[in-house]
Amino acid sequence: MPGPTRISVTVDGVSYTDDVEPRTLLVHYLRERLGKTGTVVGCDTSNCGACTVHLDGQSVKSCSVLAVQADGSTVTTIEGLADGDTLHPVQQAFHEQHALQCGFCTPGMIMQAIDLLKNNPNPTEQEVREGLEGNLCRCTGYHNIVRAVLAAAGDGAATSAAATSAGGVR
Ligand code: FES
Ligand code: FES
Numbered sequence: 001m002p003g004p005t006r007i008s009v010t011v012d013g014v015s016y017t018d019d020v021e022p023r024t025l026l027v028h029y030l031r032e033r034l035g036k037t038g039t040v041v042g043c044d045t046s047n048c049g050a051c052t053v054h055l056d057g058q059s060v061k062s063c064s065v066l067a068v069q070a071d072g073s074t075v076t077t078i079e080g081l082a083d084g085d086t087l088h089p090v091q092q093a094f095h096e097q098h099a100l101q102c103g104f105c106t107p108g109m110i111m112q113a114i115d116l117l118k119n120n121p122n123p124t125e126q127e128v129r130e131g132l133e134g135n136l137c138r139c140t141g142y143h144n145i146v147r148a149v150l151a152a153a154g155d156g157a158a159t160s161a162a163a164t165s166a167g168g169v170r
Contacts, residue, residue, distance in 0.1 A: 002022050004019035004020060004021055004022075005019065005020060005021075005022055005068050005071075006018070006019050007019075007020055007067060007068055007070065007071040007072075008071060008072060009067075009070045009071060009072070009073055009074075009075060010073070010074045010075065011030065011034055011036065011074075011075045011076075011077065011080070012036070012075070012076060012077055012079055012080030013080060016034065018033060020033070020067045020068060022066070022068055023066070024066065024067045024068075025062070025063055025064075025065065025066060025067065026053070026055075026060075026062040026063075026065040026066065026067050026069070026070050026075070027039060027041055027051045027053075027062035027063045027065075028067070029067035029070075030053070030062060030075070030077060036077050036079055038077055038078040038079040038107050039051055039052075039053055039062060039077045039078060039079075039107055039108075040104060040107060040108070041063060042104060042105065042108075042136070043063075043136075044063075046061055046063055046064045047134070047136070048105070048108070048135070048136045049061060049105070049108040049109070049112060049134045049135030049136060050104060050105055050107065050108040050135075050136075051063045051108060052107070052108035052109075052111040052112050052134075052135065053075055053076060053077045053078075053111055054075065054076040054077075054111060054114070054115065055070060055073055055074075055075055056073050056074055057074075057118075058115065059111055059112050059114075059115035061108075061134070076111075077107075077111075078106075078107035078110060078111060081110070081114075088110075088114070088157075089152050089155055089156070089157035090110050090113050090114050090117070090148070090149070090152045090157050091110055092152075093148040093149070093151045093152035093155065093157065094106060094109070094110060094145070094148045096148070096151065097144050097145075097147045097148035097151055098144050099140065099144040099145045099147065099148035100139075100140065100144075100145075101139035101140055102138075102139050104138075105135060105136060105137040105138070105139075108135050109132065109135050109137065109145055112131070112132055112134065112135050113128075113131075113132065113145075113148075113149045113152065114157070116128065116131035116132070116149065117149070117152060117153055117157055121153060121156075122153055123149070123150070123153060125146055125150060128146045128149045128150060129142070129146060131149075132145065132146070132149070
């Protein structure tokens with residue numbers, strides 16, 4: 001069996017070099033090695049989206065990516081979005097629109113929403129629903145989540161989203 005592999009990765013603006021088992025999933029590396037427990041695991045079938053992060057600016061389900069695949073890359077998690085006490089505009093919109101109940105899906109939803117707005121700064125409601133199809137919420141019925149994303153789009157969150165993804169952190 002191959003031994004540990006050394007990876008270098010920048011997560012939320014901080015560079016890390018670590019030896020990881022080749023089979024280690026990115027989500028487990030983030031949570032267990034780096035303590036990034038804001039990124040959560042909601043399933044073992046890669047369909048809930050709770051573990052969504054940005055890998056080189058693209059949203060990915062971090063339970064479906066190996067840590068070694070992130071070698072040399074920039075990862076942004078939910079924990080890298082806020083600027084001190086100032087929430088990212090999409091986080092702020094989720095707060096203002098009451099877009100969460102238990103909050104378990106929220107980190108992944110927000111990461112996916114930012115990616116969606118980066119690619120489509122002015123989505124229709126239908127486009128938001130389709131863009132979030134890979135993220136499941138068991139509590140809200142999605143209505144307020146969609147409202148939050150539309151509100152963030154109206155507030156120009158896409159500009160901020162692009163900056164976030166490009167730089168890893170703001
Ligand atoms: Fe990754 Fe569910 S934990 S998709
Ligand atoms: Fe509970 Fe979405 S707020 S799963």
